[in-house]
Amino acid sequence: MIAAHNLFISYRGRNILRNASLEAKPGQVLALVGPSGCGKSSLLAALNRMTDLIPGATVSGQITFGGAPINSVFATRAELCRHVGMIFQKPNPFAMSIRRNIELGLREHGERSRAKLKQITEHVLRDVGLWDEVQHRLDHSALELSGGQQQRLCIARAIALKPQVLLMDEPCSALDPIAAERVEQLIQSMRGQYTIVIVTHNLAQARRLADSIAVFWTREGIGEIVEHGPTETIFETSSSEIVNSYLSGRRG
């Protein structure tokens, strides 16, 4: 569905990621794991061209969507973002009402009908299991919600645009264990509907969630992908010394 081919990323001349290739198959969950600072989040940001907004960031290599280069599939960044949503580590709802949080992106992408907006809002809030908790206070500030609720709102806001791909940058790591579990269950339930690429430091979570996995490692100060394949294969039968010791908790 979405894939990177021979991707190199650098910030202000400093190489972050070297020759990274990976592929997320339609409807599957791909987990990016590895120690901090090895380019996982940078790769994720390159997939929806968030890297364009970071001064000094250069990306070379190719990213394809459904087999074709993203720049030929999507004429603008806005168009790309409509099809490739993103969830961040820290829940970041806008300082406005719950309803407006969801409607803002929809309006920007041309949805004007009030009835339609209302219907989509209810639909996505039900999808993330937030509807029963917030249906009577849709016009309250989103900042009044708990961290876990905020994160689920952010997911609702992203899926309101009906993306095919969801990029998630450690979506559970800023949440308490119970809220994190809710979000993880939510991701689990979205399997099949969306292609999900998720960065996580929680190996157990990666194993529970992911169909396939890419292990990142730093060599000579530059991140690279040392192994990429189906989750069970990598956890059970990896031939790489680094991967085995990382996945079993002996390194990293």
Place this chain on the structure above:
Amino acid sequence: MTNTSSIKTGSPRSSGHRTREYAAGIFIWFAASVVMAILAWIVVDITVRGLSQISLSYLINNVADAGRSGGIGPVILSTILILLVTLATAVPLSMASAIALTEQVGHDSLLARYIRLSLDVLSGVPSIVFGLFGNVFFTITLGLGYSILSGGLTLGCMVLPILIRTTEQAINSVPVEHRHAAAALGLSRSTTLFRVVLPAAAPALAAGIVISMGRALAETAALIFTAGYVARTPESVFDSGRSLSVHIYDLAMNVPGGGPRAYAAACVLVGMLLVINGATALLLKVAGFRIAPHFGARR
């Protein structure tokens, strides 16, 4: 690791150290109490001497006997008009400048640094200098005469530097995560600015405007040369008008026996400031924002 024990047990420290901490504590509390006492003194003094003279007729009647009797109706009206002119010019200008500084000119570019430097210098210029400038430029060169318009425009120039800097800080204090979220949703730059960043900055923006209003309300020197002294009810912004602070100054300095009435006017001025502060807080609350100090605290 070596001083773990001293951390655990509190402080097996020298008694000299403890005495010093004790003294520092006393001094800090003393300083804080002095500040509070001064404020309390001013407020109580003004209220005790002024409040008893304030009545509805005082607030709406015309000035009589150079302010020794009658009311301050025209003065309040002039003050409000001057404030409106000030805000109507300064707020849009500073908003646009601050947006240019934060969104267009690179944050650390040479141009931005020079703009900031000149704003800082400008905000340090004494108000009487602004008054002279306003007198020469607005009343004489532009031919606006001694008028509410001249006074308001002069005050607009005066509060511009503070307003731009507070607006710039308000915009910059919006968490970068908001911008990331907006970018990830494919929102355009203008949507991001007007629908995401500025609403999130609203409490801090409002705080900047309230501070500027306070400055403008307190201003006397710059207005004497520009808005003038006339205590009649202004018929338009082209008429001269006397602001509350000028009225207080006049009563206290130029009118024998005007002292008690100066306190009454001061009381009204303080009341106006309190009303503006309260109204802003209420407005933000109604609009669903937390009040400034809490902004960004809950993340």
